[in-house]
Amino acid sequence: MNEIGLTHILFISTALFFIGVYGFLTRKNLITMLMAIELILNSVNINFIAFNKYLYADKLDGLFFTIFIITIAAAEAAVAIAIIIHLYRSLKSIDVDDADIMKF
Amino acid sequence: MSASSVIFYIIAAVIIGGGILAVTSRKIFRAAVYLLFSLLGIAALYFYLNYEFIAAVQIVVYVGGIVVLIIFSIFLTHASGDEMKRPVLWRTLFSGLATIFAAALTYLFITDHNFVPVGYALDHPVAPSVKNIGLQMLSTTEHGYILPFEVVSMLLLAALIGCIVIAIKIKGPTNLPKGEA
Numbered sequence: 001m002n003e004i005g006l007t008h009i010l011f012i013s014t015a016l017f018f019i020g021v022y023g024f025l026t027r028k029n030l031i032t033m034l035m036a037i038e039l040i041l042n043s044v045n046i047n048f049i050a051f052n053k054y055l056y057a058d059k060l061d062g063l064f065f066t067i068f069i070i071t072i073a074a075a076e077a078a079v080a081i082a083i084i085i086h087l088y089r090s091l092k093s094i095d096v097d098d099a100d101i102m103k104f
Numbered sequence: 105m106s107a108s109s110v111i112f113y114i115i116a117a118v119i120i121g122g123g124i125l126a127v128t129s130r131k132i133f134r135a136a137v138y139l140l141f142s143l144l145g146i147a148a149l150y151f152y153l154n155y156e157f158i159a160a161v162q163i164v165v166y167v168g169g170i171v172v173l174i175i176f177s178i179f180l181t182h183a184s185g186d187e188m189k190r191p192v193l194w195r196t197l198f199s200g201l202a203t204i205f206a207a208a209l210t211y212l213f214i215t216d217h218n219f220v221p222v223g224y225a226l227d228h229p230v231a232p233s234v235k236n237i238g239l240q241m242l243s244t245t246e247h248g249y250i251l252p253f254e255v256v257s258m259l260l261l262a263a264l265i266g267c268i269v270i271a272i273k274i275k276g277p278t279n280l281p282k283g284e285a
Contacts, residue, residue: 004112010214012116012149016123016142018207023127025199026191031177032132035139038170039123042146045162053153055221057229060240064249066158067241070165071256075263077170081177082271088181089273 009050017043030084030094034077041073115152118145130187132178140171155232 016039023036045066052062088094091101122142129135143166150159230236241249 004109006219007214008112008116009149009153011211012119014207014210014214015120018203018210019120019123019127021206022199022203025202026196027127028191029132029188031174031181032127032135032188035135035174036127038139038166039126039142042143042166045158046146046149049150049153049155049158052232053155055219056225057221058225058227059247060230060232060236061247063155063158063232063237064241064252067161067237068252068256070161072259074165074169075260077173078267079263079270081173082267084177085180085271094181 006050006054009046009054013043013046013050016040016046028096030080030087030096030099033096034080034084038073038077041069045069112152115145115148118142119149130190132182132186132188133175136171136175136178139174140167143167143171157232157234157237 020036020039020043023039024033027033027036048062048066048069052059056062084094087099091098093099119142122138122140122145125138126135126142129138143162147159147162147167150156150162240247241253244250
């Protein structure tokens with residue numbers, strides 16, 4: 001293989017994104033679904049950083065997008081875990097199949 | 105193959121392997137630990153690309169914050185060591201097929217597309233140093249990020265209050281029907 005370029009890094013981020021999608025589709029547990037979402041967000045961050053480094057080295061915009069995505073992902077994870085804990089208290093389970101109290 | 109490529113492939117193997125194990129492991133605590141390795145691999149990739157500040161933020165926020173939060177919530181909601189139910193076969197099969205085909209299509213696009221950097225960008229690189237990041241982050245001129253910075257601080261405050269309100273335990277008898285307090 002030759003020099004590591006943008007394409008190699010895009011391959012990694014694509015693989016990570018679809019691993020996250022697979023986890024989101026197959027898992028039934030809320031915490032593991034949250035972990036799959038974290039993987040998806042991280043693959044987006046890798047894309048932003050790689051494009052910033054290899055194509056737009058005169059700007060820092062991709063880096064700022066990454067910083068804001070990390071911030072919002074942290075807030076999202078905190079709120080999601082608060083909801084999961086509340087759901088566990090009322091249902092004694094965090095399986096998505098059991099969380100049907102808002103149905104109908 | 106140069107040493108740089110070897111390091112890159114090791115990092116890639118850690119990221120992808122950790123990710124696959126994180127979504128397929130049936131013990132939830134192990135899944136969280138594999139996620140930790142995957143996120144550390146991503147931080148290593150940022151170091152490899154010379155984005156030290158983002159790598160540090162990745163380690164502090166993801167590894168030190170989010171994964172610890174996830175592990176604590178696992179301890180609060182699971183008997184540790186329990187195995188999760190095996191997912192239904194047809195769901196695994198069709199999810200796997202869908203993601204593999206989508207990934208193959210994306211790979212096709214990436215290999216076909218020729219990424220050409222702008223000449224100006226190569227001649228005038230801006231180092232992603234903490235000084236440059238800080239100056240542009242708090243700049244009020246064009247291309248400054250002070251407005252998103254302030255908005256995101258409000259979002260974090262809202263998330264903080266929201267978490268407390270959602271997860272708080274109401275003591276004593278409440279008017280809510282059983283199971284909703």
